[in-house]
Amino acid sequence: MTTSEALNSAKGIALGFAVALCIGISVYATLNDRFGNDRRPRELKLYGGLDTLFSQIRQEQTPIFLKFGKLSGKDIGFASTVYFRSVFDMFPVPVLVGDPSDPIFFVEDILRINLDHGDDWLAGRHVGIALSVRLSNGKLLMTPRRVPAPVLETPQGPGLSGHTNSP
């Protein structure tokens, strides 16, 4: 065997080893991502719970308002998780976290505009359900509340009739 042939053989062996290593690492990385941590089961559980809740609320066909409790540090991410998921689950029924004319891009935008609003403000935007969202010991707690129908003023006098946002 000449030097050139030996070099070629060595090159072939090295490349073969690199291919095997690359595929091996790929398989390990994929399996480790799937089964090596509990991120996916946690995500599936969280989103499954949110999907169930919002699909029930969606049947009411009434816009909802999400009010987040005090969130800080890493926990602020829950605000965007819940808001983005609720918009996805509820569409085309609107979900509000503040004035609809305020742009929302980052989670900080949500928390900045997510103020306590009275029933008149909510009813004026046809909100039928206000959902209080808070974290307690790492658990996501959500408490729904029906927004009372607005009082309509008629020529005969106020408060004689009203309408509900629910179908």
Next chain:
Amino acid sequence: MISEIAWTVIYLACLLLVGCASIQWLTYQPSRLEAFGLALCLGPCLMGGWLILWSFLGFTPSRFLILSLSALAVVSMVFRHARGSRLSDREATTHSSNQLWAALPIAAFAFGLCFVVHDALLVPTVDWDAFATWQLKAKVLFYFPLVPRPAYFSNVALSYSHLRYPILVPMISTGSMAMMSTDASGLAKSPAVILYAGLAAALFAFVRRIRGIQIASIVTALFVSLPMLVESAGVGGAEMTLVALYGSSLICLLRWLQRQRPGDLVLAALFSAAMMWTKNEGIPLAIINGLMIVLFTPRPLSSRNLSLAAGFAAILACLYLPWAFYTRTLPRTDEDYLSHLSAAAIMTNLPSAPRILARFFFEMIALRHCAIFWVILAAIQFINWKTLRDRRVLMIWATLLLQIGAVALAYMVVTLWKRDDLIGVSVDRMVLHLSPAAALLIALQWPEAKPVT
């Protein structure tokens, strides 16, 4: 649930039919597997384009629209068959033909497919980008046609979903929803499965034709098992679509370099236009593809080549302008790189370039995303540096470097995000978009096995 699965299968069959019918008309196909792979990648784009067209005319996607295009495809295939198909397996390769090598990519593909199918068909949409942007848009298009313009596109409270992002991927998913008559099923992600299979088949068949089955098997196995590809293919986002279209467009460009058939260029233009409708990152990729035609064909300044390049540009412009026109008045409340791209902004942010390129480099050697795929490319290039004289290798390197440059420019002029945060959440996808080019470079430069005498 059973009817949803049945309708999903029918939808996927429709995508395949449309792809096969179109590919037969567009260009000569030297191998059935290559044609099949390209058809799998083209079918969803054409179906998405058809549904977008009707949406512009005021109709939401429906079974009737999907089945009518599929029926047209069947008629076209019958007609084409009667005239004599251009599909052929006769272009024999001169390379070794030990068919056992095929077991390697088949095993790697089966491994990846398990996870892609799991994500696309068996679990709800849980990927953040997928449900916040792409699948939300799919629901919008399911309920409302594009004309009159739905309130969604002006709703700044939904700016996080990137109101002006292109809608091909959502519309392909909407087609699935329309077939199932529901928006509540995770099966809308199903077209990703055929795109994954399509790119794998096209890459394998193309490389087998030009370099032989051994190299094709190695490159395909390396590519389809890439962790980042397997992770993101079936989750309902746009990455798989962009990667499949980009890979297909590069294959068509290489075919064009080899044979100079206008049909290959038309196909490359269609894939490139579809990339522009898939993600904003597809716009520079498509433009770079056009540049490659001008720069790397054998006689770049011949009138024939110039007219073909102009034709390529015209196809891109005609197909993309409707979306550019539609979105020109939409709120620009999300990150808008193009409008920030100026010489002054680039010069101001030039010092950040080395850091951005370093992040690219570190992502390319991140084992959990890319294994040693890019290291192998570097090693092959080092061993086989003489292949840089090959026009095809130069072209793919040029596309790769220009694309990295384009993404680096976008990172440099970012305003809404903190630059490091944006790079942190997106550079893995940017590198994934480049991986078909890397796979082709490995294929073109892999040393031939020389038998020891």
